Structure formats: structure tokens, C-alpha cells
Amino acid sequence: MKIGILQAGHSPKEILGEAGNYADLFVTLLQGQDFEFAKYSVVDMQFPSGPDAADGWLITGSKHGAYEDHAFIAPLEDLVRDIYAADLPLVGICFGHQIIAQALGGKVEKFKNGWAVGRQTYDWQGETVHLNAWHQDQVVTLPEGATVVGRNDFCENAALIYGKKAFTVQAHxxxxxxxxxxxxxxxGPGNVPDTLLDAARASVNAPVHSDVLARQIGTFFKERSIA
Structure with a gap:
């Protein structure tokens, strides 16, 4: 199964060589699940020919806001709607979570209560899941067809599923x-309060459930379910 990764941002240049870029992180996350990957740096206006260029699609995070005026936003929203209409499985992470919601009629805004950075705890359909996060923007109004499957007190719409069409997650x-x-x-410095940065640094060695999400993403691509 071929997964097209739509890269909507770049890793900080200081760690790019060691960590890899955003698309590379998802290749690593989903390794061992019999996927092949095609990468498109949509933030640099590198778009696929259309939805049929892959069997499923994933939109990465970005430092940009879904509501901001950047050249790649409108064509990416168009592509989201085309993928959705073509009934191909679509996954969105952080910015991807937001741009999918916005493209389908939801609302994204800079959250009045600030940032979530570092390890966060979520109610994931009755289970407790820990994931790393890095965001100030949130989906504040759900589009038609979206159901909440992950949340916490800070982020009510932390994970959404759109029937068998899309699965999106605010965390990383x-x-x-x-x-x-x-x-x-x-x-972070100059953007995120120092107290939150200190707390994020203090939690970097605590376990997170990235393996759980890797399985859920893989299952959604293959079976249109996260069960």
C-alpha cells in the first residue's frame, strides 16, 4: 500500500540532519507495516498530481497556522476535499488534524488558553494515552461527520474520526x-512560556504511546478503523 505524505512544514534546521524532516519521522513511525511512501513537500508547493497518486494520505505538522495566508494552504484544502471525495483514507497530525477539519467546514483558531508542549495525557475512548504535543492552535468547531475519539481538559477535540474516511490527531x-x-x-524560546518549556524538557524521558498510535494509523489505512 502506497502512502503519500504531504509535508506541511520542516524540522528546525539545527536538528534536521540528525532527526530528519517531518515526512521522515512518519516513515520511521510506520515502518514494519508493509507500506511504501511517497513524499511531497506541499509547504514548498510540491503537490501530487491528484488523489490517485497514492492509496492513502497523511498530512504532517507545521509551524504555520491553518488559517494563515500562505500559498500552499488553499491548494492543500482543495486536495483534502478531493481525497475525501475519492474515498481514500486520510490521516492528519497536528497541523494536518487542523487543516482537514478546516477544509471540511470546521474552525481552527489560536487557543485562548495557550500552548500544550511536551508529554500530555489523553482520554482515548476510555483508555489513558500519553503523547508528545506541540501546539497552540486547536480545532474549536467540528466539521460535519467528525466524532471525537481522544480528548483532555485542555484540548476537547484532540483526536477525530470521520467515519471510514479520515483519522486525525492533534498530538505528535x-x-x-x-x-x-x-x-x-x-x-520554543520567545514563543512558548519558559515554564512550559521547562516542564516539557523535564518529561522527555517519560514513556509515551507512540506505538499505539502507529498501530492505529496503520489499521486505519488498511481497514478504515482504529480498533
Whole structure:
């Protein structure tokens, strides 16, 4: 099964060589599940020919806001709607979670209560799941067809499933502790309050459930379910 990865941002240049870029992180996360991958740096206006260029699609995170005026936003929204209409499985992570919701009629905004960075705890359909996060924006109004499957008190719409069409997650299962440290060092200062950066650094060695999300993403691509 061929998965097209739509890269909507770049890793900080200071850790790019060691950590890899955003698309590379998902290749690593999903390894061993019999997928092949094609990468498109949509943030740099590198788009596929259309939805049929892959069997399933994944949109990465980004430092950009889904509601901001960037050249790649409108064509990416068009592609989201085309993939959705073509009934191909679609997965979105962080910015991907947001742009899918926005493209399908939901609302994304800069959250009034600030940032979530580092290890967070979620109610995941009755189970407790820990994942790394790095976001201020949130989906605040759900589009038609979206159901919440993951949440916490800070982020009510932390994971959404759109029937058998899309599965989206606000947190970052592809980010390990070292990557969070890199973000806290190179992208956080001046943007994220120091107290939150300190807390994020303090939690980088605590376990997260990236393996659970890797399985759920893989299952969704293959079976249109996260069970």
C-alpha cells in the first residue's frame, strides 16, 4: 500500500540532519507495516498530481497556522476535499488534524488558553494515552461527520474520526523526547512560556504511546478503523 505524505512544514534546521524532516519521522513511525511512501513537500508547493497518486494520505505538522495566508494552504484544502471525495483514507497530525477539519467546514483558531508542549495525557475512548504535543492552535468547531475519539481538559477535540474516511490527531506520535528537546531549544524560546518549556524538557524521558498510535494509523489505512 502506497502512502503519500504531504509535508506541511520542516524540522528546525539545527536538528534536521540528525532527526530528519517531518515526512521522515512518519516513515520511521510506520515502518514494519508493509507500506511504501511517497513524499511531497506541499509547504514548498510540491503537490501530487491528484488523489490517485497514492492509496492513502497523511498530512504532517507545521509551524504555520491553518488559517494563515500562505500559498500552499488553499491548494492543500482543495486536495483534502478531493481525497475525501475519492474515498481514500486520510490521516492528519497536528497541523494536518487542523487543516482537514478546516477544509471540511470546521474552525481552527489560536487557543485562548495557550500552548500544550511536551508529554500530555489523553482520554482515548476510555483508555489513558500519553503523547508528545506541540501546539497552540486547536480545532474549536467540528466539521460535519467528525466524532471525537481522544480528548483532555485542555484540548476537547484532540483526536477525530470521520467515519471510514479520515483519522486525525492533534498530538505528535512521531515526536520522541529528543525531538521535543530540539523544539524546546530552537523553536520554543520567545514563543512558548519558559515554564512550559521547562516542564516539557523535564518529561522527555517519560514513556509515551507512540506505538499505539502507529498501530492505529496503520489499521486505519488498511481497514478504515482504529480498533
Amino acid at each position: 506520535p512521531e515526536f520522541d523526547g529528543a525531538f521535543i528537546t530540539g523544539l524546546a531549544t530552537h523553536r
